[in-house]
Amino acid sequence: MSAQPFATACYHCGLPVAVGASWSVRIDGQARPMCCPGCEAVAHAIVDAGLADYYRTRSVFAERAEGVDLVPPELALYDSAVVATQGEQREGVYAHGVYAHGVYAHGVYSHGVYSLDGIRCAACVWLIERRLARLPGVREAQVNVATERLHMTWDAAACKPSDIVQALRGIGYTAYPYEAALHGVKQEKNRKKQFRQLFVAGLSMMQVMMYALPAYIADDGTMDAPMAALMQWASLLLTIPAVLYSAQPFFRGAWASLRARMPGMDLPVAIGIGAAFGASVLATLRGTGEVYYDSVTMFIFLLLASRYLEMTARRKAARALEDLQRALPAAAQRLAGWPASRQATMVAAASLAEGDVILVEPGSAVAADGVILEGHSDIDLALLTGESRAQARVPGDELPGGAINTTQAIVLRVTRVASDSTLARLVKLVEKAGQGKPRIAQWADQVAAWFVVGLLLLTVAVFIGWQMVEPSRAWQVAIAVLVVSCPCALSLATPTALAAATDALVRRGVLVVQPHVLETLQRATHIVFDKTGTLTEGRPLLRHVEPLATLDAARCLQLAAALEAGSAHPLALAIRTAAPSGAPHATELHSEAGQGVEGTIDGMRYRLGRDGYAGAAPAPRWPDVSNVYLGVDGVLLARFELADALRADAPEVVRRFKARGQTVILLSGDDQSVVSRTGAALGIDTAIGQQLPEQKLAYVQQLQAQGAVVAMVGDGINDAAVLRAADVSFAMGGGAALAQLSADCVLLSNRLSALDDAALGAARALRIIRQNLAWASVYNCVAIPAAAFGLINPWLSAAGMSLSSAVVVINALRLRRARTA
Template sequence: MTQSCFHCIQPLPADADFSVTVLGEPRTMCCPGCAAVAQAIVDGGMEDYYRFRTDKAVKAGDTDILQKLSVFDDKQLQQEFVVADGDCSEIQLTVEGITCAACGWLIERQLAKTDGIVQVAVNVAARRATVRWTDKTLPLSALLKVFSRIGYQALPFQPDQHEASYQREKKSYLKKLGLAGLMTMQLMMLAFALYFDWFDHVDTATRQFFHWISLLLCTPVVLYSGLGFYQSAWYALKAGRLNMDVPVTVAIFGAFSASAYATITEHGPIYFESMAMFIFLLLISRYLEHQSRHRAAQISANNMKHLPLTANKMIDGDVHSALARQLVAGDEILVRAGETIPADGVVSQGRSEVDESMLTGEFEPQSRQAGDNVFGGSINQSDVLYVTVSRPLKQSLISQIMRLQELAMAERPAIAGLADQLASYFVAAVLVISALTFWYWYDTGASHAFYIAIAVLVGTCPCALGLATPSALTSAVANLNRKGILIKRGDSLEKLTQITTVALDKTGTLTEGQFSLTSIQTTVEQHQALSLAASLEALSEHPIAKAFSNTECHQVSDGRVHIGQGIEGTINDMRFRIGSAAFIGAEIPAAWQSARVFLADESACIAAFWLSDTLRDDASELVIALADKPIHLLSGDAAPAVQEQAEKLGIEHQHAHCTPEDKLALIRQMQSQGQRVLMVGDGINDGPVLAAADVSVTLAAATDLAKSAADVVLLQPKLMHIPHLLTIAKLCRQKIRQNIGWALGYNLLILPLAVSGILTPWMAVLGMSLSSVIVVTNSLTLLKKD
């Protein structure tokens, strides 16, 4: 029987000797190309491609990188990690090789130049990128090739593979650190022996021998431990940019080359130990940054790690093990007590307590029974649940949150752009000042002119300036995620610090939004009025509609929802309207004026409904916490109901009978007076005003339109998270300013010392590393703020 290639299914040549371990077993390949593609699939965590494929793969042919990546153009494979959004596709990528903010800036700028790419958001702390692109213009393999061309390896994000990538980078850092540390110790011993003449007047031959030994020990540190700095600098220069690693690379190669030349010619100062220590300390600071970014990013990324790999799928009454990411809408799954719910769905049978803290930050278990929604990643705590899957894993609430969080980082605050610009200009200035310093000291005949220039390059390298903003932003967003506060726009944190006025919707925001019918007055049979009202309200998502949901309904034709006003439709060939007094357009009897909702037929008002709603437990606390700002209560309800709630809460500014247009006009009027408005709302009628406000906040239980328009989503209905949001925004701004101030202050302080020759290269090394560590440590204090 003729054997075939495991990848392309074509017959194996007689001399085929290529093998890749796939699905736990060694598989024979026909050529190096197929082996390379198969290895790429395994490394990318996509082995299920081979388990579920229906067609043979395209033969690889050669080992060109684009050919290796072409497997990701397979539509069946893309179903696991690509989300279609109209004509665009969206993907999250794990990006290896990111070391600092300049890397994210470089990737965003270079990808933005590529035809077909709509939006790029790079989260430096999480080492992830979210890309929106048009698949018809740019295949996924070509997109990944762009990353490769500028020096980064990008693969579809998967939590386990992303963590493995982090561990690989961590091991690489530790190997380089170990080598640099070991060699630095040996070099320092030789250097001290020579500097302090420990060997009692070492003769010239012995001294030269020590120099050669130092050259031998320093070479692997420069060529291996420092490799990452040179690669980063090279890719930046290829892209026509300057990053922090450019002066670092110039300093390392400059000092090493000069010391090597002095060793060979037996004339001139030797600084091998300083260069090794420079690389060692720089690696330590980068490693600490790497660890701290991972720590902060873990809080935001933990949601994905909660998802199980497998699920108990019900097929013809039997339980079968299946991959969680292969579940589709309509699948029935069994979730036992203690297991994690593998996908979003609706409980079809059973009742249990579910821990949703990974989404909301609220550790109190929630009771879930038949008809209730449950979310992937939450934990079933007590009894068995049968769940009907409502959407696949990549469209689950967790996945949506993660995508929104990544895209939020695309819109960074203005201060972030300022810091990036400053860092770029500072690098150019450092290179120029270093060159001028060398020229000055060389012209004066100083023998150590070159090393003074090296000290300028090292001491003033703006690494801390580049870390100032992203480290603070990442820590702030991680803190908010832990509280169940989702930031959809990266610039929201900065805008929150500028808020001067707060506008609050009433129904469903300050109140529970759970209406109950307390009284009815009608000119027809009561059950008839209720039935007509329920039929019309069934067309609406407004919380008031739920007050009529338990009543028998009629068929409604030509139904129309007028947002913020009411509903109209035809029932049994007669036109009816339900809503506010102004909307129904009929005369209201005097005794009915205090009602909240009115029902009218084609000739007159035929019913009035009185409804009750209760304030949220923390509504009063919110108003007290925001007492330093003017608060406006906006509502479409009648004036008596609005006034009653406003008096209970102590809100001075109240606006009743507000249509969506009225609310929008009020917000714009405030903005025209120079006020910066924070709007909190949750309904369909709040969509326009949420979009128009400087910053808008909504609740997770809000309508889809409100959540789409809002800048911030509270994943649990706790209004007191709004003051926490404002506090963290202010603290984040403070930390960014402190970081930038420290970074600039340090550089301005160290520059004259370096230029004057007082600062030696090893002193510059210590100062630069300490500066970066201080900035990152300062930002991490945001994680501890409750």
């Protein structure tokens, strides 16, 4: 069978176009050839949508569209879910995934996450987002190029999932609902390919070195010409796999950057490899001249090794976030007849409703947020809060979805459905994380691009200069200049440092949502704290027990705990938590709203509650203290003083920020006297109370107008506006969902000391990034002139460049070791 002759390349996918082919599309005023009807249809769809700029800005060809069914029948499966009705919020389960439905001001909306195939460069992102923005009813379309995911929000009445998939297929991209397992399989496949390329390059390097070493150590005349030629031919055969297979990423990246007219760091690498290999092949064929097979294989191996390290760091950082997404179980054991019946029925976690009672067995994850009704157990919250030690939980305690029950079976009443659970909210935050780059990373990319252009011009000048001085060395010196340079350190090490720092912070319970957090926190001049739930626990704690009769404090506390055994009131929970073990059993319990509770213990009738209810006595009045009294037969036995206590770590956190020279401010809606006392206890000089949400916002904006860089820390719904307005903001993990969604960072552990961990992590990350950039600058300033003057040969240049990349990556990986001081 004769080979098919070809005339040119397809303008859409770059594959050859057969002679006589009639497919074409008019783009930018010219008829562009197409290789098949599929590419022609896709190109027509792009041009007809007014998106021809895609072809001017793309950096690589698109995937071939031949055989793509633009309207596949299975698209209807995406629309088979029950659509939410006005006023509801539900979930629809599609053939290949789950989409959340909700309600906005003008109707019902849906949100979905898609995996994308066919993304080749930044122009693909531009094309996808603009094509989808033109669909009726689409409210938001964001592509995360790093994870190859599309986040969509659309009006369910005007747009269907099949419309989205069909629109993407129409411009040559395949989309399907995101599934963590499939996405992980794809990532693992790419990792294995990179490892195979690294392995082949390493094997080639070691074998070539075996043949190159005798030539280096041989004295004049000790190796005859036939033996030297044999060594060179063997080296050539062993270098070919490294160049044709292992070096593929560099050549593809270089070609992409040339097509985009934006020279990237792969360009000098590819030119260096190609030039050194081409010169070596020519010298081998001629039987005279220098060969650089050892330099080529060493260069490819060391650079691939540094990139493999960088990829590993990124994957480890991403894995900590993806674990959150996989933590919520798909099923739960519902106790429909509890407490009369203990018969458990396995149901989908998504079908649980508020008020359902579920059984959580040892070793199982909690399917939804709830309150323990029965059972004592230790709970592992490591995934949610970063706390490594299991924590004891008793009836009345709240548990978040995703927590792991470790010891005893417990019975739980669902307080939030799975789609609105603590973990589900965190997953939404995770989806926002990692999109975009901080300014320092963008600066590094821009510098690297200009660096590459300057390097190429310098290489040409060096080659011309050596042609005039010593032509025999011109090619060798030019190759050394190309190879020795290290733009990788500028573009590679900065994201590696950020990924490693993010990984370390997630393991300590700090979820970085926005990319600028570490950089802005390091520059912050003012740290503004809310009070309740931020500097304080946000719930009453027993501060003091004052016996008023013959019984001691411990016995009074046991009696009070017995009376409050079945109550869910925050004050009752505080008393039960503080009571020593061995509390008696109370019977004939009776409560009066707003007054207290009474019951019989060991034949005596006790009352617990307000002073007038438990017994007549004068009571001290403090605006931030609740007093609860225990009495019997009208005689007061004890006074329990409960207050919203300061967090144990608050004083040290405030002290550390002040020690760094940052101004600490307390801004609260509470009474001024309470705020002043809290500020005095913490050593905060500026403590402002009685602030409405709009007043908090105005205060922060006033600071910013004066040149301050403001970091805001809060937890309540009323903090959402000021959190969004601050330069960088932090929400407590136990705070309101709206506050978390408005913040740039969430302290999952609900520890205030995690904020100090973030500050330390920010300082270390920025310090290491500056070290990397400084190292890259110094290295290039020394190595490039040395190579240009002929002081460094190509193999030494390859070692220097690759080791330079490895140094900055390894330096960045030090950030994965979380430090607390």
